[in-house]
Amino acid sequence: MGYPKIRIDKAKYRQNIRKMKNLLAPANLSMMAVTKVYCAEAPLIEILNEEHIEFLADSRLDNLKTIETDAFKVLLRLPSKSSIEETVRHSDISLNSEWTIIQKLNEAAEKMNKTHKIILMVDIGDLREGVYYSDDFEPLVQSIEALPHIELFGLGTNVTCYGGVLPTSETIGKLNGVVKKVERILGRKIEMVSGGNSSHIPFLSETISPINNLRIGEALVLGRETSYGTTLEGFFDDVFILEAEIIELKEKPSYPEGEIGMNAFGKKPFFKDEGQRKRAIIALGKQDVDHNEIMPCDSSLHPIGSSSDHIIVDVTDAQKQYEVGDILTFKLTYSSILSLMTSPYVGKVYE
Numbered sequence: 001m002g003y004p005k006i007r008i009d010k011a012k013y014r015q016n017i018r019k020m021k022n023l024l025a026p027a028n029l030s031m032m033a034v035t036k037v038y039c040a041e042a043p044l045i046e047i048l049n050e051e052h053i054e055f056l057a058d059s060r061l062d063n064l065k066t067i068e069t070d071a072f073k074v075l076l077r078l079p080s081k082s083s084i085e086e087t088v089r090h091s092d093i094s095l096n097s098e099w100t101i102i103q104k105l106n107e108a109a110e111k112m113n114k115t116h117k118i119i120l121m122v123d124i125g126d127l128r129e130g131v132y133y134s135d136d137f138e139p140l141v142q143s144i145e146a147l148p149h150i151e152l153f154g155l156g157t158n159v160t161c162y163g164g165v166l167p168t169s170e171t172i173g174k175l176n177g178v179v180k181k182v183e184r185i186l187g188r189k190i191e192m193v194s195g196g197n198s199s200h201i202p203f204l205s206e207t208i209s210p211i212n213n214l215r216i217g218e219a220l221v222l223g224r225e226t227s228y229g230t231t232l233e234g235f236f237d238d239v240f241i242l243e244a245e246i247i248e249l250k251e252k253p254s255y256p257e258g259e260i261g262m263n264a265f266g267k268k269p270f271f272k273d274e275g276q277r278k279r280a281i282i283a284l285g286k287q288d289v290d291h292n293e294i295m296p297c298d299s300s301l302h303p304i305g306s307s308s309d310h311i312i313v314d315v316t317d318a319q320k321q322y323e324v325g326d327i328l329t330f331k332l333t334y335s336s337i338l339s340l341m342t343s344p345y346v347g348k349v350y351e
């Protein structure tokens, strides 16, 4: 296989999963492992199965369809009206906030002679999905409870996403208030309270019952929490490493010569004149990844720009004498793993 490619270290992913289980267990939290960032590729799903993760969660039905597991499959994004039957067929549990959709899920589940579990999402201020926490839950909860093929399995919330709101005890307290109200309406305990994502990790000591589950994506692949972006002790941040090949290596001026109009993407570019610089072009571009989201393992290198198929890397300060055909390696961010794993032009190598 040629380049570019992503090398994926299965042992490091397994280690991150084990470490995360050890972090969550003392707080009595189960884990949904979020698989969308690597398009639910089978070699990593296999590791989740071997590590006995109970819930595998993905935002895309196309990914859930391919997952082979005995674990519960969870649809992380609210189901769309156009994919109700597929939702019931390919997920055991889905996150929901719309009555019309829940009704349709009930009809589809009835046709398939199934019960579909739902987690009702509660918006506690981050302003992405969910019924706003201060709304009246009673009519909705009673209506859901009356549906014979829907089980109100849990309540969930998502923070540090759209609004960047942190899961402090004050914010999470809003979810806990809703849990109490809903349990009073139902007259029973709710089975799952899914209290958030990788941003929750710095707040584990403040996490009080009834939260009993977190949905974890980034911390498993990058070994970091997402409230402040700190690396978690004992976790690996290099499960995924990008390799790309140098196809041109030349010294050129840093400031373009000639009158400047728009670049290939319709934007007027800005340049600082830093004199002559040595630059490598690697065979990878915006179609695969944003050059600002890849970090050279040789820290003297700097990706400075890109077009669809070319990323320009400043190599002037490098100790190593790079040559055309050399391979540059990069650590990644969540968004670059997401786009590179989604690109059919990037090879995936599991080791």
Ligand SMILES: Cc1ncc(COP(=O)(O)O)c(C=O)c1O
Pocket: 034, 036, 059, 076, 077, 158, 196, 197, 198, 199, 215, 216, 217, 218, 219, 226
């Ligand atoms: C609803 C939901 N829960 C959890 C996650 C996982 O978030 P993180 O990667 O920060 O752990 C995501 C995003 O992938 C999500 O959309």
